[in-house]
Amino acid sequence: MYSFLFYLIMEVLGVIFLFLSFSVIVTYLFIMVLSALEMRDHRRKNRFADYQDIITSPIAPGVSILAPAYNEGESIVQNVKSLLSLHYGKFEVVVINDGSKDDTLAKLIQAFELEITEFAYCEEIPAQPVKGVYKSKNRSFNRLVVIDKENGGKADALNAGINVSSKELLACIDVDCILSHESITRMVRPFMEETNRQVIAVGGVIGIANNCDVQDGTVTKYRVPMTLLGRFQVIEYCRAFLMGRMAWARVNGLMLISGAFGFFKRDLVVEVGGYFPKTVGEDMELVVRMRRHMEERKIPYKVGFVPDPLCWTEVPEKEEVLSRQRNRWIRGTIETLQLHRVISFNPRYGIMGMLSYPYWSVFEKMAPVLELLGLLYTLVLIILGDFSAFYFIALFVVLYLLSILVSAFSLLYEQISYNNYKDKKDLNKLILTAFLEPMMIHPKIVYWGLGGHWDFIKGKGGWGQMIRTGFKKSEDKKNMEADTLNSSS
């Protein structure tokens, strides 16, 4: 009996793995095609767009740039100066000092002649207590608002920033990001273009600034990072942004806008209760909640994406740091999907429920676990002597080639659309990295992903039992938040 069951399970697993391999290939091929179409349309539209008008037009929306800062004393002044020099008419920069232990606030006060104000802070979204709101007495820095608050994490800092912000759109960024002068004008365009549906959020591409020359807040000379880990991330970012997100934007299925560079409609963010500070995947969670809000009210909407290179950041090149980042990302994904599992295969939530959520569940959240299971399955087959070298080698070769194909395709995108890496040596290095990645980097990524799963199971991140039950409706987060605060006080 047990023997029969065992063999039945092995047989079923075999079918599942074959199906998964097949669906991985088909999905990636679809993503390639969709992203190519979207990129083509974007480039065509861009030919006729005049972004100069937006800078001064009274019809353009105002933008509040929210930049949370924690122990950024070394670079904060330079970063804020760069933000203040962006080319746009109606914008403010809200820097949120999230209880830094270094001299971040002192440096800001000194550099921008700040003074504490009597700002009537209204807590539309709950956040840790605000100690003070600063403004500059120098009119040159009139656009700058600095909030000093108790430490509460990035999401909490952003919520405080949202409470103070006064413009129609929110630009949530990492303070250490380098923004192109054109970043606001280009990101605002999708909000202004749509006529039949509301654009609730727009995501942008994050470029990798490691080893690049930066001048006046813009990357002037691109070079690939020195390390293999850095170069791998260049390819990975190309795949994620130029392919994945473009494809999802094409079918209006985007579920993630990078926390380092994303634009949102302020009134909607406030309506859904802002960022959820108890998850490490606050950027994805907010987008999913906003989408749920719109779907539940049957309001036509869109989440847009701008593939132009407008924002750059430095990526970790040390394994220790990268492993922590990947651990956090996978936990954030699991948490968000757990919270909103009601949308899974739920036709009420349209593309998000029927396509995006299942995709994220299988190909992002479960990917490390499935890969581990696949490995174990192969080992068991070898032990049992039931191992088919033909199937194994065939699938292995196909998936390896697919990985290279997808990487090559994303690099081709980069070359066709932006051609940032002009030096042929750089391109050769990236192609070589694409060949090495499946063998040398991918196993590590899987291992770190598994670590994320393990940490989630252990409860790392401070999640309570109640949160794991998932939101019944998109706005339940607000009530839950209030309950949590009441019970703690």
Added chain:
Amino acid sequence: MFAKNAVAFVFLLFLITKTVIVLGQDKAVFADSISFAGFLINQGEISGLEFRLTDSSGRIFLDSSLNVLSEIGQTADFKTALLLKDSLLRSDSSVWEIQFLVYEQEHAFSAVREYVSNLLRNGDIEVTTPDTNVKDYISLASKERYTPLFPGTSVYGGDYKMVIVILTISLFVLFALGMIIFMLIYKTRRNRKEKLQTLYDELIIAPLSEILFEKTLDELESLSDEELYSNFPAKQLKKSLYTQVLVGRILALNKKMKGDFKLKLKALYRRLKLEKASIEKLKSSKWDTVVMGLVEINEMDLKEGLKEVKKLVNSPNFQIRSQAVATVLNLSDDVDLSFLRDQAYPLSRWQQMNYLRIIKHLNSSRDLHINSLFSSKNQSIRMFGYKLVRILGLVDLLAELEEKFQSSADPEKIEIIKTFEYLGVPSEMQLVNAGLKSANLELVAIAAKAAGTIGDDSTAIIIGEILENAPDFGLKLILLRSLLNLNGDLYRQFITDNPTSDSQRINNHLLDPLLKDV
């Protein structure tokens, strides 16, 4: 050269294949007579082949009692014939020979060998394994056509895992090949195009600069065709890429230059008959080509294309529609905004921004009848009209706005109140007061904000009443700011009478000079 080599290579491959086939046909199945005899011993009966024993006189051996030979003295088993021959040799002094019969006809040993070899080649007989006398199943299976055990299955569909793997690999290979071919074609074409573009650009720059900087407008217009085409060869002008580069250059220069230079560029455009191509583009099925045509018509003031452009102002394509409206506004001397009033599609902010730029420029030189937009059936166009009044400072249209206010929806009322506030018209206070009494909080907030600029004592009283009903913090801040602007005494009275934390915080906020604009 490559093609020749390829043909030679394919031909060589063909020859090699053919040679192998031809040589393969003559290959002997049995190395020698011993191996053939051994085969006959092991094989047993072979169809059409029989043996009999004859002596030197030709007498056939007949012995039915032995039960090994038939009545006519023949056997189908070579081994039996051999055994009989041996036994006869031991018991009888006469010499018996084995005769080989193929279909009853006597044949020589070599002929029989060839016959059996052919049977083997054609698959008419199967080799019997010497030890077990069992058929060679692998050989048999390869000869036998597959028949499924269960009906409805096929040789390939029987193993579903195999199907999935084959399908996966095939799909992958197909897509990969497709992509690689696409990449190669794309890259080659692009490289070629870029090279040509650079080349054409170099060819164009010099004559273009010469015309712009060394010739007057009159000289350009009186330039002979011969002289003109010596700079811009007619042969080149027939090439689409050359024309594309030339048009691109002219448009780019037109944007940067002013005065006479612009006129010269436009004159040159016409002299080179590029305007026909621009107008022709409007008939394209590709939206980006149509938009390019519209841009060219707009930039080069090709008024002869206006008739065609007007047909596109209600195009379902957003880009075409936007550019067509902008072009009509720019080029038409007599057109007003009534064509915009009749647009069915909602007007996006992006379009509004583009139209505003043109309308701002035109408004000073001609009457655009902006008020015609107020009667549009399209709400977004009516709201654009209200915005135009505000941004262009059209105070003379405020009376019409006032008339529209009561019958308008809340979003329109918000735009109208914003307009009154922006233009600072205190005479229209009843609109603001009506807004303050609305159930729509967004409208109340806008009206409250406007009240601070254009309100009067009656507004201050309404604000006081709203404040008594404990509005939310955001609205309270706006109301108190307006109250402070309208009537300082009432404001201080309210703060004194309501010493709540919120009121005190708002009071401090409003009195802080650093927060004047916040």
